[in-house]
Amino acid sequence: MSLISIQNLNIAYGGNEVLRNVSLHLDPGEIVTIVGPNGSGKTSLLRAIIGATRPVSGSVTLKPRLCIGYVPQRLHIDPTLPITVERFMRLTQGVTRAQCRTALETAGVPDLLKRQMSNLSGGQFQRVMLAHALINRPEVLLLDEATQGLDQPGSAAFYQQIEQVRQDTGCAILMISHELHVVMSASDRVICLNGHVCCEGTPAVVASAPEYRALFGTGTGGALALYRHDHDHHHDHDHHHGHGHTSPNSNDKTTEAAE
């Protein structure tokens, strides 16, 4: 049974259609990346999954008692507010120090418990957010542009950590990104959203491709992959693509990046 199953979802704000006929599913242990330009409805989809937005029609079905961990885009903490990692993680009632330690270990930052949140680097901060999302041992992790603000090696390292988390905990991961051409190479599926599901498929792992090396060097440990999507349909005026199509010669599907 899928953990999350979305059928023919339509979302509109005051008559303005944002998502049209979107269907997708997330199965246990899968890593699925949703890419789409700004304004393509990614956050609306995420809000529909957590029940914060009511669809016009269609359905979102979650496995009964599904535990979801959420890693937000960027949480702003006032730098003048003194708060340690431990206190931040224990703001939720009932969380023990042992649970914090375990979650920080799983997130790859076992030594940060006593550190001030305001002194963490961007990558450390996002790992603490990851640890925070892991505390209740979720079956699904939702990541909303979780590598925004990190540089490329930082993003690659974060993606490697996510992969490790899947290995350690077996949880499924639904990742949202506005980066159209670079995705986590461990993604089992990539879904391109642009008001509707534009195309989907597996990302190509192209660590040896010249384009890949030119863009990212070889220091990313294969954590990033180029993703190229080709399709032959046109979009209406409301849903412009923010990217150029790379090839006009195929139907709706993901193609491998150059080898």
Ligand SMILES: Nc1ncnc2c1ncn2[C@@H]1O[C@H](COP(=O)(O)OP(=O)(O)OP(=O)(O)O)[C@@H](O)[C@H]1O
């Ligand atoms: N509560 C709301 N009321 C009215 N319009 C909204 C609301 N939330 C989002 N929208 C509009 O819906 C469209 C899709 O927004 P959404 O935030 O889902 O896209 P997104 O893909 O997450 O964008 P971004 O990458 O910029 O975060 C946008 O045009 C946005 O202005």
